[in-house]
Amino acid sequence: MKPRLLVASLATATAMAFSMHALAADSAQEFVNKAAAGGMLEVESSKIAEGKASDGNVKAFAQKMIADHGAANAKLATIAEAQKLTVPKELDAKGKADVDALQNGTDPVDGPYVELQRTAHADAVELFESYAKDGDNADLKAFAQQTVPTLKMHQEMIEKIATTDTAGGKGPRTTVGGTPDPTPPLPGANSFTEDQAKGRIQDAGFSDVSKLTKDDQGIWRGQATKGGKHADVALDYKGNVVAGNK
Known part of the structure; x- marks a missing residue:
C-alpha cells in the first residue's frame, strides 16, 4: 500500500506559515481584500510548484490553479474597481511567508504545496460561501456564488491528490x-x-x-x-x- 501524501518533513511544516485567513468578510472591501490575497497565494504558490514539483498530478493541478485563479483574480479586480474598491496588488505578509517557505524549502515541494492548497481551499470555500449567502454588494455576491463551485472542484481535486502517493512525499x-x-x-x-x-x-x-x-x-x-x-x-x-x- 503506498503512503499518503504529507509535508515532506516536520521542519518544513513548522517553518511554513500556512495561510489561515479569517474566514468571514463583514464588508465588500474586506471580501475583496481576503479574496484577492487568497487568489494571489493560489497563483504564486502554484507557479513555484509548476516548476519544482516532481509528481505529474501535482504539476497539472498547479497549472490549473494558475489558469483558474488567474482568471478569477482578474474578474474580481474588474468588479471591485467598478465598485470603487481597492484591490491589493501584492501578497499579504502571511501569504508572502508561505510562498517564501515554499520557494526556499530544502524538502521536495510536492508535500508542502499540497498541504498549503488544502488549507487555502478550505479557507476560500468558507469565505466565498459566506459572502455568497450574506454579502453586502450585489455584484461581488454574484461573483462569489459563481465561483464557489469551481473552488469546491479544486478542493476535491487536491484532496484526491493528497490521498495518493507522490514522488518525494510521505503520507x-x-x-x-x-x-x-x-x-x-x-x-x-x-x-x-x-x-x-x-x-x-x-x-x-x-x-x-x-x-x-x-x-x-x-x-x-x-x-x-x-x-x-x-x-x-x-x-x-x-x-x-x-x-x-x-
Whole structure:
C-alpha cells in the first residue's frame, strides 16, 4: 500500500506559515481584500510548484490553479474597481511567508504545496460561501456564488491528490497500537468539519468512527476500529491521523 501524501518533513511544516485567513468578510472591501490575497497565494504558490514539483498530478493541478485563479483574480479586480474598491496588488505578509517557505524549502515541494492548497481551499470555500449567502454588494455576491463551485472542484481535486502517493512525499502518519509517533497530532487552527474529519479518518483505513469532538488545541479526537482493533484516534489540522490501542 503506498503512503499518503504529507509535508515532506516536520521542519518544513513548522517553518511554513500556512495561510489561515479569517474566514468571514463583514464588508465588500474586506471580501475583496481576503479574496484577492487568497487568489494571489493560489497563483504564486502554484507557479513555484509548476516548476519544482516532481509528481505529474501535482504539476497539472498547479497549472490549473494558475489558469483558474488567474482568471478569477482578474474578474474580481474588474468588479471591485467598478465598485470603487481597492484591490491589493501584492501578497499579504502571511501569504508572502508561505510562498517564501515554499520557494526556499530544502524538502521536495510536492508535500508542502499540497498541504498549503488544502488549507487555502478550505479557507476560500468558507469565505466565498459566506459572502455568497450574506454579502453586502450585489455584484461581488454574484461573483462569489459563481465561483464557489469551481473552488469546491479544486478542493476535491487536491484532496484526491493528497490521498495518493507522490514522488518525494510521505503520507499522513498513521499508527495503530504501540506508541504513536511522538510528533502528531499537532495543535493548530483546524478547518475540518466533523464530517470531513470522519472522512479523513476513514480514508486512513478506519471504520466505525464515533464520538468525534474537537479539543481546545484544534485536534479532532474520537474512537474507531482498524484491523479488528478498537482505538482512540486523533486528526490534526494537517491531516495527520494518529491512533493507539483503546
